Amino acid sequence: MRYSFIFLIFLFIGTESFASSLSGFIYDKNGREQLVGATIVLQPGSANSASMLNGKYTLNNIESGTYKIKVAYLGYKTIDTTLTIPANADLKLNFLLESNSRNISTITVTAKGGKESDGYAKRAEQKAENIVNIVSANSIAISPDITVANVLARVSGVSVERGNTGDGQHAIIRGMDKRYNTTLINGIKIPSPDNKNRYVPLDIFPSDLIERIEVSKSLTPDMEGDASGGVINLVMKTAPDQLRIEGNIGAGYSTLFSQRPFESFSTASVNKKSPAEIIGNGNEAQISAFPYQNLLTSTKKSPINSNYSLTAGNRFLDKKLGVIFSGTYQNTYAGNNSSRLVENATLGPAQGPNAGMTQVFPQYLTRKYSSLTNRLGLISTIDYNFDANNSISLFGTYLQLNEDRVRQTNDLLLGNYSYQGYIGGFQQSYETQTRQNLQNIYSIILHGKNKFAEQTFADWSLVSSGAGQQMPDMAAFGTTQAITPNTSGTATSLTYSPLAVLSEKREWSHNTDKDLSGYFNLHYNTQIMDHRSLFTVGGMFRHKSRDNYDNQYSLSAPPDANSVEQKYTSIQTSKFMFLPHTDALGTAFSNAGVYTFNENVQGVYGEAKYFIKDQFDVLFGLRVENTSQAYNSSLPVTIAGKSATITYMDFLPSLNAKYSLSNNQALRLSYFTSLLRPAYTDLVPYRDQTGFSQDDFGTIGNPNLQHTVINNFDFRYEIFPKGLDQFIVGAFYKSIINPIEYALVQTSYAADLNLTPNNFGTAHNYGLEAVFRKYFGVFGISGNYTYTYSLINSTKKFNYIDPANNSFHNIEVNQARPLQGQAAHIGNLSLLLKSTKSKVDAQLALVYTGERINTLSMYKDLDNWERPTVNLDFSAQKEFGQHYIIYMKINNLLNTPYELIVKQTNRAFSGNNKLPIQENANYATIEKDLFYARYSIGFRVKF
């Protein structure tokens, strides 16, 4: 039967009026779970209904008589029977449907159909060997999210970091920074296009391609050991049992661009290669190699976002050959308005050993970002089932995220700020920065399963994947002018000097990652003393080769004759030269940012799953991972860290136990050891100033960094009462040896601060988690809450003057703090409406993220904290007829700001030194970004 099109069975809404009624619940026969959206049809006539969120169905006004009755649900065997209904009766009848698919023994099982449903997701969570949260495609579809990252913000224990468009980019799972989490496609680790990190920016994944998202918070030995917070597995759509065609077309709008116009630039003159790549490294570039055209910006009012997707799949050759193709394209105009006080690198000493140092803010930046992002995603899977025991599949994906970004900056030098009656800055600079960021990921996975004997089967994968990023000709043009108060005792007026041209920056950077990997798992099923046992051994290897290129040019603006500066008239007419002429070589001439990196990882493991009782099983084993890394940069041989080779081996034991209290309640206990490999740029001592500094801070790698080893303990109680209801509570503890965090340090005597990764002793991280979901008829409420506590010590600089003898002390002190990015409180709350009768789905979703450390200061007590946020999103959809859905999504209803603060007495809150964006006397606000609400509406078709 056409199970996947069960919703199509609706015919017409019954309108005739008769006295009898039929109602009851539709259950899963095994689990006794209520099924949501199962259909019930009476024939002859047109009476039909579907079960609600609590599994209840109702058919009213039925004429007495004998009917053929058909109860159907996706993935279940249809009940086809006859029933006689008397007049004026009020019949109660429950139906038990039998599952059509194989048992879900592990989350990777290849169940047919329905894998995109909430019900499937919930059952998979329940059946999983480890601690997993699953988000189904259906809940993604009705959620307000168009990218995977935004979806993840609604998973328990997950908070997201947002990029400059306001979209989530990275997940922080249970307070563990993004670096502790890995991203998989169909269970296979994929490389990142990010030039700094291993973790994949999640906004590259359009949610339309996803069948479900699994977030595993504990590891089993067969999983790669480098995820400690969690593993985000994106399971892509797989071939359906029969013809399936789905399409989506949508449009959207950001209210930011009713506040101000969107800015764009022409990429026509952007050269993909830097001059040094064209004329050869070591040759001096000509000024003419740096066209001005890509610095000219134009404005657009109220641009409209669009998105399209199409999925087609079918099964042929006696259902042995399955094919699916899915593509999506999103064109989004986004941006934000940002205000930032720049933190000074050097600070005055505290007025005593117990006093605090004070962060000062010499500059105030206001920025307007306009980003046009194009997201293209393509996937295709071909699978062939030779027989029940042997199958093979070939999966391919290509994902692309292109961003054209304009950043307009006004930089006010505050100087002394208040001066005899004048309160304000003393110099203002303007900068236009244009940037193209082209990212892509591809992956080809050949996957097979073979059963050799009754008890022995194997699965294997061969994978080739790659990722890359290009930022060609990122350009910044700036002008500046002095502001002078006209002084005669009290300043009453200001003189603005003519605008002068500043030096221009151009930068080319690109990086690629290529992975070749193979996985093999052999499973053996047996009975040991009448207890079911499953033994698995396996191994994997991955060879990664990476290259990174960065080349920056600084073009000086020569002063006009008899002047010390060049007067600005226009970008086109501004003159530039290389001063000194060696600037024409570009920084690639000698730059740790030009490097190659190889990494070989081999892993072997053995695990056993043993059923002590039918309701009590344990899965335990050991995994060994060997890592060897090598990099070589174009730094001169005279600099330490030009190249390095690093090897280490880790033994990673784990234990997962599950005890079923009943068939809908279970206790789980898990222990595992995991590791964290430093990212490539963590190791290479490359001073990355992508964005020409002030794009926050430059970063410098640290080749002496140690990899991190983490011991993880989890305990969880879960109950799945009925329908989609669930309730889960858990606790976790992690001890993190040599955690890697970025701290601001001053290197090489340069006055600028840089972010450098360091190990910080041993950190402890523990917390509690609760997840619930409850439906009342057509309404539902779901939520989760995570409390996390972490403690880590870091060394901070502390300068003070001892008032006893005015002696100056520049010392290092230990300071305890939570892990970077970890919020103590994270909560989600969603209100759901799911009316199967009127076919309306709606969701109001709230995400609360408590305060957390954003950036570590090199100084004691001056870390940058992100203020707590409450994000509110709304989405709704209505289905028409059998095939059509219209939907709307509103993101960021509350226009939640992104705010960073320094917890110090706020001297900038009042008086002559009152600065912008200050809101509290107890902390200084150093950044406030506003993204504004975004609306989208769309239309979906499925056949």
Place this chain on the structure above:
Amino acid sequence: MKNLKIALFLFSIFVFASCTKKDSAVVSIPLLKVGVPVSNAAPVSGTIKGTFLANQTYSVTGDIIVNATDTVVIQEGVRINMTNGANFIVKGTLLSLGSKLAPITITDPSKTKAMGNSSAATDPAYVGGWGGIYCDVTCPLLVLKWTHLDFGGAGLVAPPFTGPSTGNKYIIYWQNPNGNFILEDSWLYGSPDDAVRFYGGHINVMRNTIEKLGGTGGDGFNAKGGTQGNMAYNLCIGSATNGTKSANDAATGSTQCQIAMYNNTYVNGGFRNTGTYGARGGSVEVENNSRALAYNNLIVDCNFGLRIAGGNNVTAKVYIADTLSHVDGPITKTAYSHNFFYGDNLAQVNQFLPTNIAQAVVTRPQPTDIPNMFAFLGPTYTAGFAYDGTSLIGQNNPKFVNYPLPNLNFANQASVDAFDFHLQASSPAVGKGLTTFSPIINVPVSRNFGSTEITPPGKDIGCFQLDGTGNQH
């Protein structure tokens, strides 16, 4: 120990003074020679140790590297023509031992000095020719005596060791906090950025002439965290920003930057600084928790007078100099007096005591200053407040031997040329100096391996003394 040193020092002066009464005899002094001679038969580059022989001309076509524990000596009268932006990378010891009669010249032969008006746009002095002398933490001693360093400051195309960055364009870069740095009786001409950048160390920078330093920004001598020593008897003309500066930022330990700046002459400083008027100095700057002495300085036609930076703890880029009293260190308290200011327009005289325009200032007027700024501003004056100095314009002409004042060409005349900044006997600066303070004595005094002479404070304000002591140029 310090008192003993001072006593020894004073004793040696006494001995020296008593010796001058003997017969005059010029006895030749042996030239220091180490290792093998450096051959000038072919261009020099790469790792060397040994001696550049007196009065020879050498061509250097690539970086010269002096390895740790190695020594390179440049004898008097040597001329080194540096091409290809070559640098001296000094991890060992470099001694450039010129003499008054036979100075050493290290230059870029493709450039020639231009007299008269200097424009930031066209003067080749500001674009860098050869590179610089980059000294690593292992360099125990750098001695430069009677040496011309002309047209340095080409940008580094690669950092030579951990510390400096690609693009740095200093003439001398120093980062050994335990090493000794001697720059005496020498000339620095032309640089695109700071001429000398110190990150710690013991220094004696004395009796030099520096011209056209900093292109459109940059100081002459810029001492950062932990540097201690003297900057005295220097003639600084046409610096983009300050002639001498001390700042304790980038300190690696609790040692504070402490510099005695005295008897310097600053002319036409601070006029090539782009950007904010008032954010930078134009003669002497003390900032960021450093301590300094500033006595007997002659500041003529500069954009700013002596600036002891303040800091408002909220928005200031630069924080306050250390103005407290200490018991430790060679300088127990930032102190200044007996400085002489001359200005030819209202903007200059209104900044004899720099005002808080873009940066807080805590310089207090001193009754021993010429003009007497304490009397001029009155006892109720608040440091950093603007004042009307109209009546100070053109007052107290210091009477240089040959430099016409008033002179409205201050923004353009950035080199000494044929001028003579010695004082006439009738100068109001004569005999007005303070001589009761001590310079910092933290480097050895030695003909070859240390300072020729740590010249004590002079009684005439400025670098040239009527008695012939001080700056010997």
